[in-house]
Amino acid sequence: MWTVVACLIPPLLLSVFVFGIQVLFITAVSVMSCVAVEAVSQKLLGRRVTVRDGSAVITGMLLAFVIPPGVSPLLPLLGAIMAIYIGKHILGGIGYNIFNPALLGRSFLLASFPVAMTSAWLPPLKNMAIFSYLGDSVNAVTTATPLAVMKEQGIAAFTELFGSGASLYGTFFLGWRPGCIGETSGFLLVLGGLYLLYRGYITWHIPVSVLGSIALLSWIFGGESYFSGDPLLAILSGGALLGAFYMANDYVTCPTNKISQLVYGVGIGILTVMIRLKGGYPEGICYAILLMNPLSPVLDGWFKPRRFAPPLGGGR
Amino acid sequence: MISLLTFPKGGVHPPDAKAQTSELSIELMPVPDELEIILGQHIGAPCTPTVAKRGEIQEGEIIGEVKKGLGVPLHAPVAGKIKDLGMSVHPMRVSAPSITITVNHAAEPRQYQAGEWQANDPKELLARVHAAGIIGIGGAGFPTHVKLSPPPDNPIDTLLLNGAECEPYITSDHRQMLEHAAEIVEGAKIILRILGIKQCNIGIESNKPDAILAMTEAARAGSTAEYSLTVNALQVKYPQGSEKQLIQAITGRKVPAMALPSAVGVVVHNVSTARAIRDAVVFGKPLYEKVVTIAGKGIARPANLLVKVGTKIGDIVNYLGGLKPDLAKIIMGGPMMGFAVSSLDIPVTKTTSAILFLTEEEIDTTPHSPCIRCGWCLEACPMGLEPKEIAIYVEANRPEDTAQFGVFECFECGSCAYVCPAKRPLVQFVRLAKMKAKR
Numbered sequence: 001m002w003t004v005v006a007c008l009i010p011p012l013l014l015s016v017f018v019f020g021i022q023v024l025f026i027t028a029v030s031v032m033s034c035v036a037v038e039a040v041s042q043k044l045l046g047r048r049v050t051v052r053d054g055s056a057v058i059t060g061m062l063l064a065f066v067i068p069p070g071v072s073p074l075l076p077l078l079g080a081i082m083a084i085y086i087g088k089h090i091l092g093g094i095g096y097n098i099f100n101p102a103l104l105g106r107s108f109l110l111a112s113f114p115v116a117m118t119s120a121w122l123p124p125l126k127n128m129a130i131f132s133y134l135g136d137s138v139n140a141v142t143t144a145t146p147l148a149v150m151k152e153q154g155i156a157a158f159t160e161l162f163g164s165g166a167s168l169y170g171t172f173f174l175g176w177r178p179g180c181i182g183e184t185s186g187f188l189l190v191l192g193g194l195y196l197l198y199r200g201y202i203t204w205h206i207p208v209s210v211l212g213s214i215a216l217l218s219w220i221f222g223g224e225s226y227f228s229g230d231p232l233l234a235i236l237s238g239g240a241l242l243g244a245f246y247m248a249n250d251y252v253t254c255p256t257n258k259i260s261q262l263v264y265g266v267g268i269g270i271l272t273v274m275i276r277l278k279g280g281y282p283e284g285i286c287y288a289i290l291l292m293n294p295l296s297p298v299l300d301g302w303f304k305p306r307r308f309a310p311p312l313g314g315g316r
Numbered sequence: 317m318i319s320l321l322t323f324p325k326g327g328v329h330p331p332d333a334k335a336q337t338s339e340l341s342i343e344l345m346p347v348p349d350e351l352e353i354i355l356g357q358h359i360g361a362p363c364t365p366t367v368a369k370r371g372e373i374q375e376g377e378i379i380g381e382v383k384k385g386l387g388v389p390l391h392a393p394v395a396g397k398i399k400d401l402g403m404s405v406h407p408m409r410v411s412a413p414s415i416t417i418t419v420n421h422a423a424e425p426r427q428y429q430a431g432e433w434q435a436n437d438p439k440e441l442l443a444r445v446h447a448a449g450i451i452g453i454g455g456a457g458f459p460t461h462v463k464l465s466p467p468p469d470n471p472i473d474t475l476l477l478n479g480a481e482c483e484p485y486i487t488s489d490h491r492q493m494l495e496h497a498a499e500i501v502e503g504a505k506i507i508l509r510i511l512g513i514k515q516c517n518i519g520i521e522s523n524k525p526d527a528i529l530a531m532t533e534a535a536r537a538g539s540t541a542e543y544s545l546t547v548n549a550l551q552v553k554y555p556q557g558s559e560k561q562l563i564q565a566i567t568g569r570k571v572p573a574m575a576l577p578s579a580v581g582v583v584v585h586n587v588s589t590a591r592a593i594r595d596a597v598v599f600g601k602p603l604y605e606k607v608v609t610i611a612g613k614g615i616a617r618p619a620n621l622l623v624k625v626g627t628k629i630g631d632i633v634n635y636l637g638g639l640k641p642d643l644a645k646i647i648m649g650g651p652m653m654g655f656a657v658s659s660l661d662i663p664v665t666k667t668t669s670a671i672l673f674l675t676e677e678e679i680d681t682t683p684h685s686p687c688i689r690c691g692w693c694l695e696a697c698p699m700g701l702e703p704k705e706i707a708i709y710v711e712a713n714r715p716e717d718t719a720q721f722g723v724f725e726c727f728e729c730g731s732c733a734y735v736c737p738a739k740r741p742l743v744q745f746v747r748l749a750k751m752k753a754k755r
């Protein structure tokens with residue numbers, strides 16, 4: 001568990017340089033509220049207090065990672081209550097919760113504070129002036145995320161704002177673009193994800209199937225005509241990488257069987273692209289994962305691990 | 317370097333912890349004053365005593381017999397006097413009927429005469445194996461003569477000797493392969509003659525290069541026109557020594573679910589069982605002595621001991637200089653498949669291959685928590701079962717519904733529990749499920 005936390009720290013630090021020091025504050029509020037809410041919920045419900053296992057810390061970090069950097073610290077606090085108390089402990093308890101708590105927290109915030117959650121984006125800072133947003137009123141500086149621009153203003157406006165070609169991929173890969181706190185740096189997210197793979201904490205099945213299907217479908221349907229979309233951009237924008245490596249993979253809410261995991265990943269990919277292109281929101285991976293979560297046990301019921309050898313004469 | 321054989325699905329790599337005893341030669345432990353011999357040493361009905369209280373007995377004399385079923389006779393490990401026919405603490409069951417013998421230290425150890433076997437009728441050799449009370453020493457204690465008479469509709473072509481010894485800590489087979497390689501090979505040839513086949517493969521994990529060397533040499537020396545013996549080096553991976561996994565690693569054949577190895581033409585015996593068979597057939601010596609690895613940080617002196625069946629743990633502890641104060645758990649067998657025991661009065665049986673005295677630092681005492689559905693147990697299970705589901709169903713009080721997850725194919729290797737990050741006692745859940753689901 002603490003290894004995952006360690007993997008989430010570099011993207012967080014980068015985010016501080018991109019969006020300013022208040023990112024750290026929001027994350028701290030989120031983590032501390034998650035831990036506190038977990039302890040209190042477990043006490044209230046008469047269960048063993050397990051905050052030392054680090055899972056509440058991860059949920060706290062992930063929750064902060066999927067909210068915009070310019071919001072009020074009240075939001076992560078409320079999100080934490082929703083994520084941990086309702087999402088984790090009321091809807092099942094450790095190991096039995098159906099939905100990814102962090103994403104449940106985020107969707108709750110999105111429903112309750114639609115304005116803040118969809119407009120408190122900050123443009124990346126120039127010259128690492130990490131304290132510059134502190135005094136300003138947030139509204140003075142807000143901007144729009146790349147996916148929103150693309151969706152609402154079209155590809156031309158997008159290219160004007162964010163450039164094109166290699167320099168575009170470069171900025172996006174490193175993380176110098178507007179977005180949620182932790183989703184911007186493709187490079188650091190992938191690096192952390194690869195480390196988790198290397199250590200055996202996660203396997204390739206979910207990230208590859210999620211990202212692969214997002215890339216493929218965006219290439220086919222994401223452009224002005226068929227087969228003209230930009231698969232690389234689709235993966236680098238929004239929360240695709242964060243979702244694929246850190247959220248869709250959540251042990252408790254994803255299927256356990258490798259084949260089910262592939263199906264599940266592809267399902268998330270399809271839903272993400274559908275929401276991005278046709279739905280009401282510019283980004284869809286959060287809802288895609290939440291929609292697939294309850295299917296995990298169903299998929300595990302369909303696809304069974306391969307037994308050592310069948311019994312003689314067939315049958316069970 | 318030749319590639320090492322292994323099984324493809326599942327498996328884990330626990331630290332092997334064998335260095336503590338792998339260099340220690342087998343040492344003869346002096347016979348204690350009293351032995352307690354459990355009547356149910358093997359699978360199936362326990363023996364009934366054939367001796368009376370206060371009767372005198374000689375070393376090697378039959379003291380118990382099974383009237384019906386699979387059983388084998390039980391022999392007196394020493395000369396002495398029957399002190400009691402009573403109950404004793406049993407390693408797995410709470411208590412079991414037993415025979416207590418007061419040892420006569422004045423009696424000379426019995427000498428056995430070597431005899432011929434090369435030209436004898438296989439049936440007669442088989443009878444000698446049965447008469448000597450041989451059971452599968454490495455595992456559950458299945459009567460050996462039954463394994464040696466496979467059903468006629470399953471022609472056997474290969475004998476596998478299991479020298480994998482994949483359980484951590486245990487080195488008793490390792491030492492026997494080093495010190496008694498020729499005897500093991502002779503035992504293998506006797507088995508080949510009984511089965512009427514030629515080919516024997518001996519599987520040894522590659523963390524025992526000296527044993528591989530010794531056995532390869534002995535196998536070469538022992539191979540003739542009639543008998544062909546080969547040593548196969550195996551990858552170090554638990555549970556390499558499990559029958560089905562070993563068969564797949566060496567022959568590539570898959571034993572069907574709920575079937576015996578004979579279904580794919582294979583018979584598997586432990587190396588130490590082969591040695592016992594040799595003693596039985598060549599010398600007519602019954603099985604009443606065992607090489608037992610005594611290890612762990614909780615015992616004053618670790619050792620590989622040759623003890624009489626019926627020696628109590630407490631006597632072994634005294635002989636080895638006592639227990640350390642930080643002892644936390646005593647396990648009979650290996651840490652993966654063994655049983656924790658709570659009394660020093662428990663005696664060694666024919667199937668005891670190790671007694672471990674583990675301290676706090678060697679065991680994990682974190683309490684177990686709910687399953688987080690990580691799926692690691694599915695990856696680890698060599699049989700492709702779903703231990704997490706079995707456990708959840710047992711917790712939900714529905715053990716009768718666990719057959720769909722393969723509970724009866726589980727051979728309780730413990731790989732799943734070993735990897736479980738929530739420390740769930742998955743094997744205990746499986747055992748519960750098996751007990752309840754049967755009814």
Ligand code: SF4
Binds near residue numbers: 696697700729730731
């Ligand atoms: S379920 Fe049984 S066979 Fe599978 S790993 Fe667990 S103990 Fe071993």
Ligand code: SF4
Binds near residue numbers: 691732737740
């Ligand atoms: S390894 Fe343990 S926590 Fe993970 S799925 Fe299996 S039982 Fe659950």
